Amino acid sequence: MTVEAKICGLSTPETVDAAVAAGAGLVGFVTFPRSPRHVESLDLLKALGARVPSSVIRVGLFVDAADALIDARLGTGAIDMLQLHGAETPERVAALKARTGKPVMKAIKVAVPADVDRGIAAYAGVADRLMFDAADGTLPGGNATAFDWTILSGRTVPVPWFLAGGLTPANVAEAVRMTGAPAVDVSSGVESSRGVKSIELIRAFVGAVNTL
Numbered sequence: 001m002t003v004e005a006k007i008c009g010l011s012t013p014e015t016v017d018a019a020v021a022a023g024a025g026l027v028g029f030v031t032f033p034r035s036p037r038h039v040e041s042l043d044l045l046k047a048l049g050a051r052v053p054s055s056v057i058r059v060g061l062f063v064d065a066a067d068a069l070i071d072a073r074l075g076t077g078a079i080d081m082l083q084l085h086g087a088e089t090p091e092r093v094a095a096l097k098a099r100t101g102k103p104v105m106k107a108i109k110v111a112v113p114a115d116v117d118r119g120i121a122a123y124a125g126v127a128d129r130l131m132f133d134a135a136d137g138t139l140p141g142g143n144a145t146a147f148d149w150t151i152l153s154g155r156t157v158p159v160p161w162f163l164a165g166g167l168t169p170a171n172v173a174e175a176v177r178m179t180g181a182p183a184v185d186v187s188s189g190v191e192s193s194r195g196v197k198s199i200e201l202i203r204a205f206v207g208a209v210n211t212l
């Protein structure tokens with residue numbers, strides 16, 4: 001089984017290089033000022049994106065962002081795919097896809113099984129990918145909390161999807177076994193302290209995924 005790994009919340013050249021070298025299929029750059037992973041500078045975003053080979057998808061993460069903010073970030077050339085992690089409606093997803101020409105991944109916050117049903121019903125027809133993430137936490141994402149993985153056991157999801165929330169090098173294999181996830185996303189689980197990515201943990205996470 002090939003499982004794709006996305007390392008989210010990268011903000012330094014060294015950790016971007018580590019994710020690419022380890023074999024991550026996607027890397028994520030956060031635009032959300034309250035996040036400890038927020039990449040504020042457009043110049044830094046451009047420089048980080050320029051380090052990534054075309055074989056790796058560069059994901060720009062936004063939370064209920066205005067068009068002007070998204071456009072400024074896209075203008076750096078550092079983003080191949082949008083990840084929407086707020087309360088964006090299906091209509092907003094469709095409008096952004098049409099306007100930017102970029103594929104869109106929509107995050108679905110999961111606490112109970114009905115959240116998965118509702119997320120699929122609302123977004124599977126419009127988003128290119130879905131991400132099932134934990135609903136708990138002080139931020140809209142990146143909270144190091146997991147949801148009950150049995151909620152996804154045996155599910156058929158009609159579009160490519162990611163499992164996220166509280167994943168670590170130690171639990172990712174079990175999480176994939178329980179959910180059947182074709183792709184996984186991590187942020188806190190590859191950090192040595194909040195917002196500070198660890199090259200060793202990035203290697204360990206992608207290494208664990210690559211053994212599946």
Ligand SMILES: O=C(O)c1ccccc1NCC(=O)[C@H](O)[C@H](O)COP(=O)(O)O
Nearest residue numbers: 008035141142143144165166186187188
């Ligand atoms: O990572 C953030 O700081 C963040 C802030 C605001 C919205 C979303 C955010 N992250 C989204 C992600 O894709 C995370 O990787 C995902 O929620 C999993 O996070 P973690 O549980 O920390 O691995």
